[in-house]
Amino acid sequence: MTTRTHSLRRTVGSPPRTGGAPRARRLGVRQRGSYPASFLVPAFAVLGLFFFLPTIYNFVYALTSWSSFSSSIHFVGLQNFTDLISSGTLFRSLRITVTYAVLVAVFQNVFGLLLALLLERDTRVNRFARVMFFIPVIMSALAVGYVFQAILKPTGALNTILGDMLGHAVTIPWLGNTTWTLVVITLIHAWKWMGLSMLIYLAGLKTINDDVLEAARLDGASAWTTFRDIRFPLLAPAITFNVATALLGSMNGFDVVQATTGGGPARSTELLNIFIFRTFGQGLFAQATTMSLVLFLVVAILAFPVIRVLRKREEVL
């Protein structure tokens, strides 16, 4: 096999799988010669300028006294970190952020999977429904937040509908409870993104070989058994992607929460990013940078084990 035929095959479809690991590696070595390394320069330049450079600055400024009050920036060592840790507010916001991320990951995936199973068959109605459920994904998160804020306020649409159904006035402050409002906004966040999870689960379901399902049917497996023992395990790659993106993406949550509650009531929904935003607005730029560095580290620390565990599930495939 020559490089030429290999690269031809690459452009046509997926890389050869049957060759086995040693052969693939051998081909990979030969492959390196066929694309000049300089092709990578533009991509790395963009990555470096817009990702690595700001990240490095994030580390640097966290160790300084940068603020809006003073023209000079001094090196202060780890003082910003010790101040943050001693105040306790950081851990409070971190706890809220992690709770938020976990709840979003659960809700978004449960909703997404249910929708995918419900809309699996390619009928006309299902195609239309899939589009409808995908629309929130492409909507502006702030717009979603403001719409839900209007629906959920004590005199909003939800309470009016409940009131009409129950026959008496309902004035539940959905966004005014210091315990449950966090759950309400995770549901909003999950609602916005469930269409994306649905799409990925649908793609995952489509890759399951019909022969396997038919064999299960012939063996007399019920729909539930088929799902539990065959379809769900085979969805592992889709689950990895969906859980990881939902969990780690919502760790960086800001827009939906800012628009619905702004961190209230009583800062019970103040995600770390909202706290950072508020600190930055006070002119304490270095402290805000320190916090975003902490968030970066927490996301990184969380990402590795989560992705590792989820990838482990895929090994059975």
Next chain:
Amino acid sequence: MKRYLTAAAAIVAVGLLTTACSDPSITGPGSSQSSGTATVQWPDATASLSGVTLTIWAAQNSNTTPKAVVAAFEKATGAKVNIVTIPDPYEQGVQTKVATGDKPDLAFWQPTGSMLTALNAPTNLQPLTGAPWITNLNPALQDMTGILKGTRYAALITSPAVEGVYYNKDVFAANGITTLPKDWNSFIADARALKAAGQTPLFEMGGDRWATQWWVQVQLADAAKSGLWDKVNTGKEKFTDPTILDAIKTYKSLIDEGLFNKDIATANFADQGAALLSGQAAMVVQVNSFFSELQAKTDTATLNKKIGFFPISPSGNTGTFIPDQSNALVAFKTGDAKREAAARQLLSLWMGKGYPAFIKDLNTVSLETSVPSPATVPQALLDVNASLANSVGSMQALAVANPDLYIYLADMIQGTTTPEQVAQQTQDQFAQLAKAQGVAGF
């Protein structure tokens, strides 16, 4: 080997970055020709400026304020002026932009010491020393605000806001209250009498949070007169000391007593306006922007008939002034001498020849003794303006930093914190901000 090279390259890169680490909002030494003590040239208000383009940053609630003045300026000088709206929260947006080196020629800005410090005025703003319009102003307002460490940085254009009580005249009359409260005790006595008569006496917007701090600040008016904020600024007095803590406790006890609206935890700014206007609530402690909200809801005749204003303080009727972003403008040091002069020229026209037309267009109280206020200005606004002469500065006006007292108070209203915790959180944040500014004693 490769790995070591990469690591070495990374270390060198970080090293280079750290040495280049500086505040991008600082312009080079050559551009800061005007310092606080030097004399400032004030060009003739209508001198030709063709080819010059100025930018004004305004907030969503102040972006229409300069329209008429700007049109007159463009016509008289040939300059072009762009009014750019910075989305809310305005102050954070402006500070972030300025921090990255992005500056307008002029911007609406709260002219208090703490907010001028937040913009790093000596570095970023033009001193307005010797501004030609100052002597035209009502003497009580000339040096009231806009000054940081002896240098004027902000031009006051409209009457600064005052914290005080807006009340519904119909509700007062229906409950036999004929004389306005003369001090804090009679104010609270009236509230209790209204409650006994089955009326909601007071209304607070715990959902939108920001007005909560007025209740604490009006109680501090007497202490502020005798130098409370100077003591707080030097660390000699703390938010956790009895003066401020007791004010927070009193606010909490009034809420616990049931003198406020039942939905205090969720009510917002619009609810507050609607409640006072309809007579559902009798009194509201608020600032001028609340009255603007009422003006948006109804006409001047109705407002004159229904809504009144009186200032309140522990021992009498001292108002607490709090100039806000829509009351003043600052001019930035942009490094372009021509544009900097043009910005000053625009302010000269605004507060000089253009002032009568500006006041008329905005239908608001005049600050200049020779320019009468339009006859159509609502009475409550005239009362607010009249209370300024005898008023005292708010925390925002007199403290070196502006902590989020209102957020902590709103937490207390939600029931998650105690007055002691509110005081402690406010003090901690104040100390953090003061330390970042390099204030002695923190």
